Amino acid sequence: MPNAAGLAVRILEEMEHELGSIEVVTGTGGIFDVHLDGELVFTKSMLGRYPQPEDVLPLLRERLGRT
Secondary structure (H helix, E strand, O other), X not given: OHHHHHHXXXXXXXXXXXXXXXXXXXXXXXXXXXXXXXXXXXXXXXXXXXXXHHHHHHHHHHHOOOO
């Protein structure tokens, strides 16, 4: 969960005014997905590793219309 918590902090630092909240859901089996408004934005299987903020933030910016 440290990966998820750290990523959530970075997302909130950059996008706190655009996002109402962030939900971190624990699971099993190494699943690590990021959704925005119910749509999959990133999944760990895209890279085969846990993401760095630099992997996810551009995808979120794009979805929010901030490129």
